[in-house]
């Protein structure tokens with residue numbers, strides 16, 4: 001049996017769907033199974049803030065996907081899960097980290113939090129695989145209402161390019177690492193096939209919906225000031241500056257190497273998700 005944490009989120013939903021489709025016994029962890037309702041595999045209650053619940057959720061699992069949502073306690077959550085998984089005898093842990101994970105000297109930023117979480121995983125008795133995805137294609141859904149309203153997409157990253165990745169490819173890699181062999185001790189940086197700016201993404205969304213989509217440059221400080229939570233605002237500002245400086249202009253062949261097929265491009269994602277950007281009236 002495989003335990004999937006973060007099972008109700010973007011990656012976890014797809015991982016549980018793929019495992020159910022393949023007939024692999026699995027369990028979906030969520031803080032609230034009643035609310036989660038439609039998980040593709042049976043749901044189990046588990047909260048990263050409640051170690052006992054993690055031990056109960058991990059009991060009987062051979063392997064686990066460790067996905068902790070971004071927040072100041074991300075590394076704590078990774079450590080708590082690894083401790084519970086060790087107690088439960090979980091043999092393999094696959095952690096969803098983030099591209100560029102490393103100690104930056106600022107313990108609160110995404111890179112440092114994931115680096116600390118990775119250390120918990122790589123220091124555990126379990127076999128491990130780390131996936132470090134680039135920016136998710138699905139983040140573009142945050143622009144849906146703006147595009148529907150005919151407004152320009154705010155661009156905080158200028159001409160900075162990124163290997164935007166379709167979360168379905170991250171999920172497929174996670175399933176390969178959870179169910180296959182040869183992934184132990186590997187760190188995969190997972191990207192899409194192309195380097196894209198926000199303007200490139202806007203163009204591809206425009207192509208999918210059949211009208212031009214503009215972007216407007218917004219200074220990082222001004223955009224960060226609109227995020228109410230100070231920790232998130234600081235993390236977002238750092239992330240945007242990193243991308244704008246070209247720091248995330250990385251494309252890898254992890255999808256091709258592991259899955260034997262090309263990574264899905266953002267144009268395909270936009271075409272498949274164009275309804276989200278279109279007004280359904282008139």
Ligand SMILES: NC(=O)c1ccc[n+]([C@@H]2O[C@H](COP(=O)([O-])OP(=O)(O)OC[C@H]3O[C@@H](n4cnc5c(N)ncnc54)[C@H](OP(=O)(O)O)[C@@H]3O)[C@@H](O)[C@H]2O)c1
Pocket residue numbers: 005006007008009010011012029030031032036046047048049067068069070096097098099110132133134135136139
């Ligand atoms: N978005 C990006 O561009 C990007 C890029 C690289 C890396 N990442 C990393 O990917 C991860 C996010 O993945 P995602 O977008 O698939 O997640 P998501 O959609 O934000 O879902 C978060 C999941 O975490 C669960 N969760 C939250 N708090 C919990 C707690 N205290 N105990 C147990 N479960 C809890 C939620 O489950 P319930 O609410 O059902 O309990 C939910 O299933 C983060 O680590 C992020 O840093 C994201």
